Amino acid sequence: MILRLIFGDQLSHAISSLSELSAERDLICLFEVRAEATHVKHHKKKIAFLFSAMRHFAAELEAAGNKVHYSQLDDPANTGSFFGELQRILAIYQPEKIVLTDPSEYRVQLDVRSWAKRLNITVEIRADDRFLCSTDEFKQWASGRKQLRMEFFYREMRRKHAILMANDQPIGGQWNFDSDNRKRAPGDLQVPDTYTAKPDTITEAVLDLVATEFDDHFGDLSPFHLAVTRSQALEALDRFVDQRLHQFGTYQDAMLQDEPWMFHSHLSFYINCGLLSPLECIRKAEAAYHQGNAPLNAVEGFIRQLLGWREYVRGIYQLQMPDYAHSNFFDAARPLPALYWGQPTIMNCMRQCVSETKRHAYAHHIQRLMVLGNFALLANLDPQAVNQWYLIVYADAYEWVELPNVSGMVLFADGGLLASKPYAASGAYINKMSNYCKHCSYKVSQKNGPSACPFNYLYWGFMLRNRAKLASNPRLSMVYRTLDHMSAAKVKAIQSDNTRFYQALDAGEIV
Numbered sequence: 001m002i003l004r005l006i007f008g009d010q011l012s013h014a015i016s017s018l019s020e021l022s023a024e025r026d027l028i029c030l031f032e033v034r035a036e037a038t039h040v041k042h043h044k045k046k047i048a049f050l051f052s053a054m055r056h057f058a059a060e061l062e063a064a065g066n067k068v069h070y071s072q073l074d075d076p077a078n079t080g081s082f083f084g085e086l087q088r089i090l091a092i093y094q095p096e097k098i099v100l101t102d103p104s105e106y107r108v109q110l111d112v113r114s115w116a117k118r119l120n121i122t123v124e125i126r127a128d129d130r131f132l133c134s135t136d137e138f139k140q141w142a143s144g145r146k147q148l149r150m151e152f153f154y155r156e157m158r159r160k161h162a163i164l165m166a167n168d169q170p171i172g173g174q175w176n177f178d179s180d181n182r183k184r185a186p187g188d189l190q191v192p193d194t195y196t197a198k199p200d201t202i203t204e205a206v207l208d209l210v211a212t213e214f215d216d217h218f219g220d221l222s223p224f225h226l227a228v229t230r231s232q233a234l235e236a237l238d239r240f241v242d243q244r245l246h247q248f249g250t251y252q253d254a255m256l257q258d259e260p261w262m263f264h265s266h267l268s269f270y271i272n273c274g275l276l277s278p279l280e281c282i283r284k285a286e287a288a289y290h291q292g293n294a295p296l297n298a299v300e301g302f303i304r305q306l307l308g309w310r311e312y313v314r315g316i317y318q319l320q321m322p323d324y325a326h327s328n329f330f331d332a333a334r335p336l337p338a339l340y341w342g343q344p345t346i347m348n349c350m351r352q353c354v355s356e357t358k359r360h361a362y363a364h365h366i367q368r369l370m371v372l373g374n375f376a377l378l379a380n381l382d383p384q385a386v387n388q389w390y391l392i393v394y395a396d397a398y399e400w401v402e403l404p405n406v407s408g409m410v411l412f413a414d415g416g417l418l419a420s421k422p423y424a425a426s427g428a429y430i431n432k433m434s435n436y437c438k439h440c441s442y443k444v445s446q447k448n449g450p451s452a453c454p455f456n457y458l459y460w461g462f463m464l465r466n467r468a469k470l471a472s473n474p475r476l477s478m479v480y481r482t483l484d485h486m487s488a489a490k491v492k493a494i495q496s497d498n499t500r501f502y503q504a505l506d507a508g509e510i511v
């Protein structure tokens with residue numbers, strides 16, 4: 001007998017650990033374990049989503065005639081860890097070897113590499129070929145390059161997979177249509193409803209379990225309408241392509257009050273746990289362009305996220321771990337303020353993004369980057385605390401994708417390996433891309449004083465504080481030239497606003 005172990009983010013029937021599967025001979029194992037749900041205290045909805053998707057996946061495997069062992073979290077015999085469950089199951093079945101697909105997170109990669117010795121059994125670790133760029137291929141691309149810019153990686157991926165290409169040239173004559181993708185959304189924009197699935201009895205049981213066992217975790221369980229099977233996830237993909245894709249590009253960077261979904265795809269949960277493959281999402285979007293159902297700026301924008309960013313951050317993670325997790329270019333050390341956990345705040349943009357995150361275990365990219373992340377960067381928050389928060393709160397978060405986005409893209413903690421400059425922005429950017437400021441008690445047009453938008457003076461405070469580390473960056477030369485021309489009184493006002501704000505923040509006052 002071969003024991004084939006499937007992790008919670010490996011719910012793909014075509015996964016490498018299941019190739020050459022023999023239904024008569026083999027046993028497929030899936031383990032719900034407390035250690036995974038609590039090594040960081042994941043959002044309740046994230047745990048419920050993954051447990052329900054795992055249970056549905058196990059049921060599909062069984063229905064197809066396979067032998068499956070599934071450890072439920074509330075089974076009194078459950079030991080609570082992958083290793084413990086494996087030991088327990090090995091004693092019962094005594095398989096000749098274990099086959100698994102390499103786990104996505106470094107922490108678990110280390111763990112599985114110790115099993116052969118600790119369990120005295122052959123453990124065959126297969127590559128995860130659901131990614132379109134293998135670890136070795138990325139290493140090759142990166143070797144000898146001074147800068148690892150996503151744009152050049154993306155172009156190679158477009159060529160290699162022949163996506164949106166015509167005779168080795170990008171369709172439309174350009175690789176990138178970002179300049180068409182920065183429109184502000186009108187306040188009365190009609191946004192279609194996101195896909196909703198009705199919870200079945202399996203999901204209901206999981207929701208009860210999570211409510212009981214993880215009551216002290218952040219986040220709302222209800223409403224729960226995520227897809228938990230491949231067929232539901234395919235419906236969600238079709239709905240995106242039919243109803244949202246055509247506007248994806250235009251409103252890619254836009255945010256609206258009380259509108260969490262915008263024209264994004266809401267597919268990351270399903271792609272990252274294996275219910276959808278990135279290539280099928282890319283191909284469906286490409287087909288919509290060729291059929292005239294979506295414009296090039298939208299389709300290229302969407303494909304760049306999946307074929308470019310997603311593959312690129314995974315490559316960076318594989319290349320840079322374990323050191324990457326400790327990078328802290330700015331020596332930032334402020335603890336995560338309670339407002340990230342829902343403590344009231346006067347900053348409407350932060351309130352909106354945190355409350356939507358709490359409700360849906362989802363926020364779209366620009367909320368994660370330019371509101372929640374921007375504040376973390378400006379306020380000098382400890383990268384480890386910020387990473388932990390992002391890993392906890394989003395249902396699509398696994399360290400391989402969360403860490404490069406947070407430490408690289410948002411916090412510039414890697415000193416510029418991933419981004420060419422920090423994505424720092426004042427209130428003007430948030431006001432340009434959203435209507436949040438209209439609903440805020442702070443005044444975005446005011447630069448200094450207690451009623452001024454904090455992002456305005458925190459932005460300059462950040463640039464002043466980090467002058468020695470940033471002034472030589474050519475992309476920031478304009479910023480430092482502006483600072484050099486500021487009057488001493490203006491600089492003093494910025495500094496005293498920063499001091500006042502941080503004193504209040506550190507004292508736990510409502511800011």
Ligand code: FAD
Binds near residue numbers: 272306394
């Ligand atoms: P869409 O906007 O519809 O994009 C389409 C797909 O492209 C996504 O489903 C996703 O698979 C992929 N994608 C888009 N941007 C990125 C990116 N920067 N990196 C990797 N893949 C991308 N994404 C995660 O999947 N998990 C995370 O834990 C995560 N953490 C993030 C943390 C920060 C600070 C930032 C700035 C971004 C993070 N992202 C993460 C990337 C991005 O925000 C999410 O993938 C996206 O918001 C998911 O929503 P969507 O499916 O509607 O995406």
Ligand code: DLZ
Binds near residue numbers: 047
């Ligand atoms: C995120 C998560 C959670 C909360 N629980 C489990 C679990 O009980 N069993 C499991 O197999 N996977 C879980 N996961 C996903 C894992 O964290 C993910 O598979 C690993 O990080 C892969 O390296």
Ligand code: SF4
Binds near residue numbers: 348427431436
């Ligand atoms: Fe956010 Fe400032 Fe706008 Fe308020 S005024 S919503 S704090 S950017």
